[in-house]
Amino acid sequence: MTRITHDQATTIIAGAFTKGAELSLKPLGVVVVDAGGHVIAYQRQDGASTGRFQLALGKAAGALFLGMSSRKIADMTAERATFVTSLGPVAPAGVIPAAGGIIVVDADGMAIGAVGISGDLSDMDEACALAGIAAAGLTAQG
Amino acid sequence: MTRITHDQATTIIAGAFTKGAELSLKPLGVVVVDAGGHVIAYQRQDGASTGRFQLALGKAAGALFLGMSSRKIADMTAERATFVTSLGPVAPAGVIPAAGGIIVVDADGMAIGAVGISGDLSDMDEACALAGIAAAGLTAQG
Amino acid sequence: MTRITHDQATTIIAGAFTKGAELSLKPLGVVVVDAGGHVIAYQRQDGASTGRFQLALGKAAGALFLGMSSRKIADMTAERATFVTSLGPVAPAGVIPAAGGIIVVDADGMAIGAVGISGDLSDMDEACALAGIAAAGLTAQG
Amino acid sequence: MTRITHDQATTIIAGAFTKGAELSLKPLGVVVVDAGGHVIAYQRQDGASTGRFQLALGKAAGALFLGMSSRKIADMTAERATFVTSLGPVAPAGVIPAAGGIIVVDADGMAIGAVGISGDLSDMDEACALAGIAAAGLTAQG
Numbered sequence: 334m335t336r337i338t339h340d341q342a343t344t345i346i347a348g349a350f351t352k353g354a355e356l357s358l359k360p361l362g363v364v365v366v367d368a369g370g371h372v373i374a375y376q377r378q379d380g381a382s383t384g385r386f387q388l389a390l391g392k393a394a395g396a397l398f399l400g401m402s403s404r405k406i407a408d409m410t411a412e413r414a415t416f417v418t419s420l421g422p423v424a425p426a427g428v429i430p431a432a433g434g435i436i437v438v439d440a441d442g443m444a445i446g447a448v449g450i451s452g453d454l455s456d457m458d459e460a461c462a463l464a465g466i467a468a469a470g471l472t473a474q475g
Numbered sequence: 476m477t478r479i480t481h482d483q484a485t486t487i488i489a490g491a492f493t494k495g496a497e498l499s500l501k502p503l504g505v506v507v508v509d510a511g512g513h514v515i516a517y518q519r520q521d522g523a524s525t526g527r528f529q530l531a532l533g534k535a536a537g538a539l540f541l542g543m544s545s546r547k548i549a550d551m552t553a554e555r556a557t558f559v560t561s562l563g564p565v566a567p568a569g570v571i572p573a574a575g576g577i578i579v580v581d582a583d584g585m586a587i588g589a590v591g592i593s594g595d596l597s598d599m600d601e602a603c604a605l606a607g608i609a610a611a612g613l614t615a616q617g
Numbered sequence: 618m619t620r621i622t623h624d625q626a627t628t629i630i631a632g633a634f635t636k637g638a639e640l641s642l643k644p645l646g647v648v649v650v651d652a653g654g655h656v657i658a659y660q661r662q663d664g665a666s667t668g669r670f671q672l673a674l675g676k677a678a679g680a681l682f683l684g685m686s687s688r689k690i691a692d693m694t695a696e697r698a699t700f701v702t703s704l705g706p707v708a709p710a711g712v713i714p715a716a717g718g719i720i721v722v723d724a725d726g727m728a729i730g731a732v733g734i735s736g737d738l739s740d741m742d743e744a745c746a747l748a749g750i751a752a753a754g755l756t757a758q759g
Numbered sequence: 760m761t762r763i764t765h766d767q768a769t770t771i772i773a774g775a776f777t778k779g780a781e782l783s784l785k786p787l788g789v790v791v792v793d794a795g796g797h798v799i800a801y802q803r804q805d806g807a808s809t810g811r812f813q814l815a816l817g818k819a820a821g822a823l824f825l826g827m828s829s830r831k832i833a834d835m836t837a838e839r840a841t842f843v844t845s846l847g848p849v850a851p852a853g854v855i856p857a858a859g860g861i862i863v864v865d866a867d868g869m870a871i872g873a874v875g876i877s878g879d880l881s882d883m884d885e886a887c888a889l890a891g892i893a894a895a896g897l898t899a900q901g
Contacts, residue, residue, distance in 0.1 A: 339663050371667035375659045379623050380585065382542030383511060383655040387565040410557035417557050421564035429565070431558050477619035478727075481805050511653010513809040517801045521765050525797035567709040585620075653809060684808030699836035699843050703855050706847035707813040727806065 336367060337437060337446040341469045342374035345448055348468025349461040350378065353453070361452035361461065362389045368444050370394035370426060378452070385451045387427070392434025392458075393449025394426035402474065403434030403449070404459060433458030436474035437466055444474070478509060479579060479588040483611045484516035487590055490610025491603040492520065495595070503594035503603060504531045510586050512536035512568055520594070527593045529569070534576025534600075535591025536568035544616065545576030545591070546601060575600030578616035579608055586616070620651060621721060621730040625753045626658035629732055632752025633745040634662065637737070645736035645745060646673045652728050654678035654710055662736070669735045671711070676718025676742075677733025678710035686758065687718030687733070688743060717742030720758035721750055728758070762793060763863060763872040767895045768800035771874055774894025775887040776804065779879070787878035787887060788815045794870050796820035796852060804878070811877045813853070818860025818884075819875025820852035828900065829860030829875070830885060859884030862900035863892055870900070 337345075342365035349363045360378035362385025367373055370393070377385050392403040398420065399406060407430040410417045420428040432455035437446045448465055450458040466473045479487075484507035491505045502520035504527025509515055512535070519527050534545040540562070541548060549572040552559045562570040574597035579588045590607055592600040608615045621629075626649040633647045644662035646669025651657055654677070661669050676687040682704070683690060691714040694701045704712040716739035721730045732749055734742040750757045763771075768791040775789045786804035788811025793799055796819070803811050818829040824846070825832060833856040836843045846854040858881035863872045874891055876884040892899045 339660065343660065367667070369667055372659055372670040373661050375656055376623065376627065377657050382540060382586070383651070383653060384540030384542075384562075384566060386656040387540075388562075391561065391565050407558070414557045418560045421561050427561060427565035429558070429561050431555075481802060485802065509653060509809070511651065511655060511809060513653060514801055514812040515803050517798055518765065518769065519797075519799050525793070525795055528798040682808060682810030682813075684810075697857075699840045700833070700855070700857050702844045703817065703847050703853060704810075704814075707817050707853035707855070708810060728808070 335439060335445060337365060337373060337471070339373060341471065344469040345465035346374055346376050349450060349465035352461040352464035356457060356460065358453040358457050358461070361450055361458070362386055363461070363465065364389040364393050364449045365446060366390070366393045366397070367446045368397065370397050373446070381452050388429055388451035389449035391427040391429030391449070392431065392451065393447040395424060395428030396434040396436050397444060397447050398424045398428055402436065403429060404432035406430045407432060431455040433462055435459065435462045435466060437471050438474045477581060477587060479507060479515060479613070481515060483613065486611040487607035488516055488518050491592060491607035494603040494606035498599060498602065500595040500599050500603070503592055503600070504528055505603070505607065506531040506535050506591045507588060508532070508535045508539070509588045510539065512539050515588070523594050530571055530593035531591035533569040533571030533591070534573065534593065535589040537566060537570030538576040538578050539586055539589050540566045540570055544578065545571060546574035548572045549574060573597040575604055577601065577604045577608060579613050580616045619723060619729060621649060621657060621755070623657060625755065628753040629749035630658055630660050633734060633749035636745040636748035640741060640744065642737040642741050642745070645734055645742070646670055647745070647749065648673040648677050648733045649730060650674070650677045650681070651730045652681065654681050657730070665736050672713055672735035673733035675711040675713030675733070676715065676735065677731040679708060679712030680718040680720050681728055681731050682708045682712055686720065687713060688716035690714045691716060715739040717746055719743065719746045719750060721755050722758045761865065761871060763791060763799060763897070765799060767897065770895040771891035772800055772802050775876060775891035778887040778890035782883060782886065784879040784883050784887070787876055787884070788812055789887070789891065790815040790819050790875045791872060792816070792819045792823070793872045794823065796823050799872070807878050814855055814877035815875035817853040817855030817875070818857065818877065819873040821850060821854030822860040822862050822873050823870060824850045824854055828862065829855060830858035832856045833858060857881040859888055861885065861888045861892060863897050864900045
């Protein structure tokens with residue numbers, strides 16, 4: 334397992350949407366990117382705002398950029414807000430400091446991609462990202 | 476009603492300027508954008524500073540980006556300042572967290588565009604945006 | 618019909634991939650955007666290069682930017698190469714002058730979105746875009 | 760006369776649209792900017808594509824950037840294409856090398872602003888820009 338396949342990416346998105354429906358969440362945007370932060374698949378549910386793609390991508394690619402979940406990046410803002418803000422202009426897809434961006438790892442713990450979700454409260458977005466990763470039989474970074 | 480027409484856009488701007496005159500406000504810049512954040516019409520009154528266009532657009536397009544008024548985005552900065560700041564580099568027209576950017580919706584509550592105003596206090600800017608939308612017989616997002 | 622729905626977007630992508638398989642094409646990246654050029658859905662087949670997203674998006678959003686297919690923009694380069702090149706820095710998602718970006722229109726001929734494909738020869742990319750649009754029962758700009 | 764007023768800007772746009780109607784042109788986007796290239800007013804007719812703002816602005820602000828009409832910049836591409844292309848990334852609003860961007864001058868020949876139009880053939884765009892400037896009693900750069 335060295336990369337997330339196209340089939341796995343669409344399974345992740347479907348799993349995330351299923352979780353969102355179970356939790357009666359607002360319409361979501363869900364992106365799956367490869368280890369380089371490049372988009373494999375994205376879907377935006379009807380009614381989600383236009384910026385959901387950039388938000389989801391900024392969570393997923395931003396997580397890979399720093400090597401930690403976007404929740405940990407959000408936590409980092411408590412003491413290092415200016416540092417986190419400084420990343421936006423230099424990270425190709427920005428860094429969005431809010432839960433919902435999760436790195437997917439292989440058996441050795443190496444990143445093989447990431448999932449980013451935006452649309453509801455960030456805790457809910459993250460729950461859907463984890464559900465999607467599990468639905469595809471993949472492993473979220475611990 | 477699925478898009479804001481050219482005639483409606485100029486009516487919105489005229490309505491906003493009328494409100495500004497009633498309230499004896501400073502010179503304003505008023506923009507009307509379509510659902511994708513693309514400019515339909517803009518006018519800047521004599522004496523308004525050169526950046527009013529970017530400020531008005533960043534309120535209007537930023538509101539569409541997140542799916543909420545720029546006042547709500549401003550409110551969000553109280554607890555999530557770094558998150559809001561992180562949006563600037565990834566939103567095509569930026570996200571300006573100050574009242575004065577209002578989404579216009581159709582009968583189903585779907586966004587068909589937005590209005591953004593900058594020039595006076597942001598509460599005043601917003602009052603003019605709402606007046607302009609009403610003048611055109613359109614509906615502001617609740 | 619005033620917008621491309623999430624279901625229609627995934628149907629367009631599936632239809633494009635079916636056509637690509639029929640024609641034994643190289644792996645494709647297929648994007649569907651709304652009338653404002655914002656991504657509704659994207660999928661990249663295994664083996665497609667990392668830049669397929671930007672290429673597909675630059676075809677689709679670039680077509681909407683100018684109001685014509687990316688094939689017509691490519692044709693325009695024969696006599697106006699510098700003009701076409703000048704669009705890149707001012708178009709939010711760039712303008713890629715190669716066939717494969719097609720505007721989707723409603724009954725009145727107004728743009729409701731666009732499809733962009735990159736991966737094989739641009740003529741093949743375009744054939745898949747047209748097949749995807751037809752699969753969803755939508756209409757390509759004439 | 761040292762600046763284009765708000766009233767003059769809206770008169771220019773109305774004059775340009777009148778000319779476009781006389782010539783049965785496609786829907787236009789018309790921008791008026793001040794001497795610094797900052798937008799005073801813009802209007803986009805129904806049916807004009809989303810990129811008309813950037814195209815019109817890139818003609819008007821690009822003309823001011825180099826101190827000559829966008830037609831002359833277009834002519835310059837015959838022998839200096841790479842030079843013109845190099846301007847895009849460094850000019851704040853880009854430089855669009857196509858007729859339709861005209862500098863407005865005062866009695867001393869100093870620039871007080873510019874008009875940019877996009878929507879039909881560039882020769883037609885330019886005819887409307889000149890008509891708009893004349894309608895406002897202003898003077899186009901010779």
